[in-house]
Amino acid sequence: MVYQPTTTVIRGMMQTSKWTEWVPKEIELKITSSLVATIQTALNQDGVQVPVVFSIENGENKNALISFETSMDNSQWSPITRIQYYMFAKKIQSSLDRVLSSAVAYYNYSKGVYGFDIVETRVKDSSLITLDQTLNDTPSIDQIYQMVSQLEKQVIEKNGKVTGSPMVNITRVDVNEVYTQVALPLERDIAVSGGFAIKKMVLGNLLSVNVQGDQSKVNQAFEATKQYIIDKQKSSPAIPFVIYNTNRLLEKDPNRWISTINYPIY
8 A cells, every 4th residue: 555646656656767766676677568557577586587567556545556466377287396386486475575565665755756855844934025026037046136135125124034045936927927026034024115015924734845956956846746736636825935045146056056845735
């Protein structure tokens, strides 16, 4: 039993190129073909190639079941041969049981099926100061940090206190229209003026994903989180955002950028 939706586990297991991440290194298991929810393999057991079919099907409470099936025709064997092959069959079963245990351990966690550790947590910052603008294209790092700088100056002018890193939402509305909102978490509400606004966050549920890498990696994590929301049949009451834990102006290597995706859900 895997405590994930069946469709999720199927999608994960059908990415057969990732089997090397969880199949025990000492077990030789070669994938020969795959269909909708079955994967045909060959197990090398003591030099003998044993055909094995793995299947994913619906279990109880919308969870998934992973199973294996193999067979040996012993109708023509002598009693002694049957005993020998019975012992051989037990070795096969032991190897395949280990494969199943590894698969369950891998696919029971979000990283196995989505590629990222997606954690369900709670909103911690209830008060944000925000600034938004609509651009013709995706904003550059310089443009984003210009907005951050404006927010920081406004907080200082109003005697406020920032309690965390910049939070960014970039949404393409149309071909030549990109909505950009930048926020800073505050210790308490402050009076604001001009184009600044105070946004109150409901202290509800949140999906949180830590990501290391450039913007393309962040985008991958966003898509994985959206798929998680679909699979778990959840909804989002507010826009998601990315926390820039690393100052992207100062750190020139995008592969070292640390970000956190926060996606409100209910």
